[in-house]
Amino acid sequence: MTNTKTITFIGAGSMAEALISGMTKTLYKPEQIIVTNRSNKERLEYIQNTYHVRVEADKEKAVKEADIIILAMKPKDVAEGITSIAQAIDKHQLIISVLAGVSTETIISLIGKNVPIVRAMPNTSAAIGQSATALALGRYANDKHLAIAKELFRTVGAVTVVPEEDLHAVTALSGSGPAYIYYMVEAMEKAAEEIGLEQSVAKDLILQTIIGAAEMLKSSKKHPSVLRKEVTSPGGTTEAGIKVLEDYRYQEAVISCIKRAAKRSAELGQSLLQLVKTHR
Numbered sequence: 001m002t003n004t005k006t007i008t009f010i011g012a013g014s015m016a017e018a019l020i021s022g023m024t025k026t027l028y029k030p031e032q033i034i035v036t037n038r039s040n041k042e043r044l045e046y047i048q049n050t051y052h053v054r055v056e057a058d059k060e061k062a063v064k065e066a067d068i069i070i071l072a073m074k075p076k077d078v079a080e081g082i083t084s085i086a087q088a089i090d091k092h093q094l095i096i097s098v099l100a101g102v103s104t105e106t107i108i109s110l111i112g113k114n115v116p117i118v119r120a121m122p123n124t125s126a127a128i129g130q131s132a133t134a135l136a137l138g139r140y141a142n143d144k145h146l147a148i149a150k151e152l153f154r155t156v157g158a159v160t161v162v163p164e165e166d167l168h169a170v171t172a173l174s175g176s177g178p179a180y181i182y183y184m185v186e187a188m189e190k191a192a193e194e195i196g197l198e199q200s201v202a203k204d205l206i207l208q209t210i211i212g213a214a215e216m217l218k219s220s221k222k223h224p225s226v227l228r229k230e231v232t233s234p235g236g237t238t239e240a241g242i243k244v245l246e247d248y249r250y251q252e253a254v255i256s257c258i259k260r261a262a263k264r265s266a267e268l269g270q271s272l273l274q275l276v277k278t279h280r
């Protein structure tokens with residue numbers, strides 16, 4: 001199956017790269033994708049050389065050629081980034097935003113036109129077709145726009161549709177989620193070194209342990225706590241280890257982490273909204 005739409009990325013950072021990497025392995029030909037950023041020419045060169053997509057320093061030109069515009073700049077650059085392309089946007093184009101925290105209403109307000117927007121929260125596992133992506137529709141987006149966004153994000157993983165207000169929670173859980181797992185792996189690697197395992201051996205063991213646990217969670221109907229108890233022999237090693245995690249209030253820390261990330265998503269949205277209001 002092919003798809004002939006032209007897709008322009010505004011922003012060429014980690015998230016844009018993960019999406020480009022996944023998309024060009026599946027439904028999209030590299031020449032359908034145009035990538036632009038603020039000023040980093042080396043980064044555009046790297047993206048072009050790696051994925052063979054088109055890159056364009058002239059943002060307005062990149063926007064005018066697109067059927068779909070994907071907003072993927074850093075939170076602090078959102079207001080300037082969107083207003084700098086607003087003139088070039090036509091309301092027949094579909095805007096897809098992966099910006100954490102920023103509401104579709106704020107984007108509509110910054111563009112100043114009744115544009116259809118689908119807000120998406122993917123994660124960087126899109127690079128290997130394993131993103132967990134949630135989508136929500138803006139005021140002027142309809143089922144046709146949703147179908148286009150679903151088709152696009154299905155090329156990089158699993159897709160679910162949520163009400164827009166749930167996207168702060170989604171961002172905290174699955175948008176940021178891969179980082180929590182990587183952080184745990186960093187700690188496991190440090191521990192392995194301290195207890196005397198060779199780095200390459202430890203790496204393989206940790207990786208297969210995570211893949212195995214994820215597959216168990218996926219294929220078994222058992223609750224995670226039941227799976228955990230099956231590992232935990234009375235008076236054994238796991239029990240001794242988990243006791244230390246309990247002493248450090250590990251679960252409380254994880255819950256607080258996710259709640260704080262969700263709050264931060266709302267804060268990012270609020271601060272941009274304030275900025276938009278004061279510049280009106």
Ligand SMILES: NC(=O)C1=CN([C@@H]2O[C@H](COP(=O)(O)OP(=O)(O)OC[C@H]3O[C@@H](n4cnc5c(N)ncnc54)[C@H](OP(=O)(O)O)[C@@H]3O)[C@@H](O)[C@H]2O)C=CC1
Pocket residue numbers: 010011012013014015016036037038039040041043059071072073074075077080081082084098099100101121122123124175176
């Ligand atoms: N990283 C992740 O895991 C995820 C990120 N997101 C969202 O994706 C967005 C991007 O994040 P991420 O990729 O990590 O960020 P990065 O910092 O890696 O990349 C940001 C990109 O935005 C570009 N940019 C900045 N200002 C402008 C502008 N005015 N016009 C055009 N491009 C501009 C930068 O260009 P230059 O280098 O030239 O300044 C850079 O290419 C964020 O809003 C984030 O919330 C969503 C889900 C997951």
Ligand SMILES: O=C(O)[C@@H]1CCC=N1
Pocket residue numbers: 100171175176
């Ligand atoms: O850290 C962030 O703000 C972005 C959103 C989700 C993942 N990364």
